[in-house]
Amino acid sequence: MEKQSIEQLQNICTQLRRDVLRMVHAVQSGHPGAPLGCAEFFVALYFDQLHHNPDFKMNGSGEDLFFLSNGHLSAGWYSVLARSGYFPVEELKTFRKLNSRLQGHPATHEHLPGIRIASGSLGQGLSVALGAAQAKKLNQDDKLVYILMGDGELQEGQVWEAAMYAAHYGVDNLIATVDYNGQQIDGPTTKVMDLKNLKAKWEAFGWEVIETKNGNDLKSVIEGLELAKSLTGKGKPVMNLLYTEMGYGVDFMVGTHKWHGSPPNDEQLAKALGQLEETLGDY
Amino acid sequence: MSLDLKFTYTEKKDTRSGFGDGFLEAGRRNPNVVGLCADLIGSLKMGDFQKEFPDRFFQTGIAEANMIGLAAGMTLGGKIPFAGTFANFATGRVYDQIRQSVAYSDKNVKICASHAGLTLGEDGATHQILEDLGMMKMLPHMTVINPCDYNQTKAATLAIAEYEGPVYLRFGRPSWPIFTPADQKFEIGKAWKMIDGKDVTIFATGHLVWEAVVAEAMLRQEGIHAEVINIHTIKPLDQEAILESVKKTGCAVSAEEHQINGGLGDSIAQTLIRHNPAPLEYVGVNDSFGESGTPTQLLEKYGLNAENIVKAAKRALARK
Numbered sequence: 072m073e074k075q076s077i078e079q080l081q082n083i084c085t086q087l088r089r090d091v092l093r094m095v096h097a098v099q100s101g102h103p104g105a106p107l108g109c110a111e112f113f114v115a116l117y118f119d120q121l122h123h124n125p126d127f128k129m130n131g132s133g134e135d136l137f138f139l140s141n142g143h144l145s146a147g148w149y150s151v152l153a154r155s156g157y158f159p160v161e162e163l164k165t166f167r168k169l170n171s172r173l174q175g176h177p178a179t180h181e182h183l184p185g186i187r188i189a190s191g192s193l194g195q196g197l198s199v200a201l202g203a204a205q206a207k208k209l210n211q212d213d214k215l216v217y218i219l220m221g222d223g224e225l226q227e228g229q230v231w232e233a234a235m236y237a238a239h240y241g242v243d244n245l246i247a248t249v250d251y252n253g254q255q256i257d258g259p260t261t262k263v264m265d266l267k268n269l270k271a272k273w274e275a276f277g278w279e280v281i282e283t284k285n286g287n288d289l290k291s292v293i294e295g296l297e298l299a300k301s302l303t304g305k306g307k308p309v310m311n312l313l314y315t316e317m318g319y320g321v322d323f324m325v326g327t328h329k330w331h332g333s334p335p336n337d338e339q340l341a342k343a344l345g346q347l348e349e350t351l352g353d354y
Numbered sequence: 355m356s357l358d359l360k361f362t363y364t365e366k367k368d369t370r371s372g373f374g375d376g377f378l379e380a381g382r383r384n385p386n387v388v389g390l391c392a393d394l395i396g397s398l399k400m401g402d403f404q405k406e407f408p409d410r411f412f413q414t415g416i417a418e419a420n421m422i423g424l425a426a427g428m429t430l431g432g433k434i435p436f437a438g439t440f441a442n443f444a445t446g447r448v449y450d451q452i453r454q455s456v457a458y459s460d461k462n463v464k465i466c467a468s469h470a471g472l473t474l475g476e477d478g479a480t481h482q483i484l485e486d487l488g489m490m491k492m493l494p495h496m497t498v499i500n501p502c503d504y505n506q507t508k509a510a511t512l513a514i515a516e517y518e519g520p521v522y523l524r525f526g527r528p529s530w531p532i533f534t535p536a537d538q539k540f541e542i543g544k545a546w547k548m549i550d551g552k553d554v555t556i557f558a559t560g561h562l563v564w565e566a567v568v569a570e571a572m573l574r575q576e577g578i579h580a581e582v583i584n585i586h587t588i589k590p591l592d593q594e595a596i597l598e599s600v601k602k603t604g605c606a607v608s609a610e611e612h613q614i615n616g617g618l619g620d621s622i623a624q625t626l627i628r629h630n631p632a633p634l635e636y637v638g639v640n641d642s643f644g645e646s647g648t649p650t651q652l653l654e655k656y657g658l659n660a661e662n663i664v665k666a667a668k669r670a671l672a673r674k
């Protein structure tokens with residue numbers, strides 16, 4: 072894929088946000104908040120960072136792999152997959168509908184290109200990504216494995232089993248990113264179950280930790296991912312704490328857990344789309 | 355009175371050793387076979403593989419959920435992961451991980467579960483899982499296998515390495531008669547008629563296949579000719595073999611080291627109800643947990659030995 076300018080990438084982010092909002096609005100269900108906050112990450116990854124092949128092969132040998140552990144961000148992932156050529160953009164309109172390949176949470180069962188493991192039940196993705204990274208090492212495949220997790224998701228114990236494993240085995244061909252939006256379903260993470268000092272936690276588990284302080288600034292996100300990449304291959308797994316704002320890009324949705332899993336109504340959709348220019352053409 | 359057994363043995367061994375030896379052999383045959391274990395390498399008999407293929411073996415520590423996810427991920431590089439732990443921690447503890455990352459995602463993971471059932475003995479009920487076959491057979495895509503002795507477990511282990519898809523392989527701890535041939539071919543999903551009979555069919559799985567062989571000889575002394583069928587694969591179930599046998603005998607007994615609820619017997623009952631309603635008596639654990647004791651004591655107390663299979667066969671016959 073040709074490298075795109077920041078301006079072009081920014082346009083894709085805006086379109087991704089439109090896609091997400093229209094998708095969840097159409098079926099009056101789904102999760103808009105976190106994908107709005109992760110638009111820059113998705114676009115930076117798929118359009119700038121990943122060595123990947125939209126002619127999808129399940130085993131992914133010789134290419135970078137991405138796993139979405141917080142599967143409720145499916146609308147955002149489907150949009151970036153479609154927009155980067157994995158399947159027709161038109162298909163986004165089937166999201167969450169009967170007989171669709173775009174299940175509510177990502178699945179391999181319907182053979183949607185780009186998806187290698189089901190997710191939705193939180194806490195499992197890091198383990199899977201580590202397994203894939205280990206297999207790459209066994210196969211002398213020098214490409215990387217990326218994974219995105221939610222911050223609330225880190226409350227699951229399995230994540231810390233995986234964290235311990237990754238450092239013990241020096242899985243240094245893996246870049247994990249946490250969507251550090253400080254929100255989860257029942258409220259801010261500080262109120263629900265405080266994650267306290269996340270950086271210190273991951274460091275104590277033996278990870279190389281970087282912080283991307285402005286996760287909604289495309290340039291910062293790309294720089295963060297570049298830095299993360301430069302830290303791979305040095306014996307440690309790499310953690311990228313990505314500070315984002317849930318609901319970013321729509322003024323009345325930003326910064327609150329209220330839009331974690333609620334779709335906009337007609338009026339709210341119109342208002343939201345008014346803030347996001349149609350850059351690549353709606354599906 | 356000595357019994358005239360149709361199958362005999364000269365040696366006893368644990369089925370987990372059959373797994374361990376089969377696993378090593380599978381590793382020698384295919385470089386993609388890899389192993390994972392959650393701090394029970396010795397108990398699972400995975401040590402020989404680990405010694406011979408240290409780079410292809412992953413100690414995960416006491417972290418079973420992570421182990422299942424790792425195994426699922428490894429399949430993406432074409433690996434064939436064998437993930438081993440005790441049956442309780444290989445199923446109940448990680449049911450959601452198996453459901454989402456393995457079964458629903460259709461990953462070629464082999465879940466290898468030792469110390470299943472009552473016969474692990476003295477450790478008691480926390481470890482004696484009697485619900486695992488039910489949980490695993492309910493999962494779409496999952497193949498469920500419970501071999502009967504060392505040789506059959508070894509053959510099954512080699513067979514699942516060649517089969518593409520998720521498998522639950524269940525075996526156990528106690529030293530058990532080796533009464534099936536060393537050179538057997540293991541066909542997944544194909545029941546094995548071990549003894550021909552005409553009066554009643556005994557469908558048995560796992561350790562209780564041996565008890566069924568003993569029960570057949572006891573019944574024969576009383577002039578009752580039982581057919582013994584070894585159902586090593588609980589799913590997919592060989593319905594054809596089941597129906598063909600019951601068409602001839604007219605009644606049946608199921609025998610398993612598992613809860614009656616949701617086990618092999620229930621799968622057989624479903625088959626019979628749909629196609630040929632016939633009396634079926636269950637030999638299994640009747641809605642209870644286990645406890646500490648020797649394997650023999652426990653099989654007797656919970657009604658799972660040859661004597662109980664004989665009684666069940668007579669009940670089934672009386673209902674014909």
Ligand SMILES: Cc1ncc(C[n+]2csc(CCOP(=O)(O)OP(=O)(O)O)c2C)c(N)n1
Binds near residue numbers: 191192193223252254
């Ligand atoms: C194992 C599991 N428990 C509970 C849920 C329900 N759930 C879905 S999203 C979510 C909150 C996750 O928080 P976070 O990871 O911070 O995601 P965000 O709200 O920021 O999108 C919960 C509790 C789930 N999907 N999986």
Ligand SMILES: [Mg+2]
Binds near residue numbers: 223250253
């Ligand atoms: Mg969050």
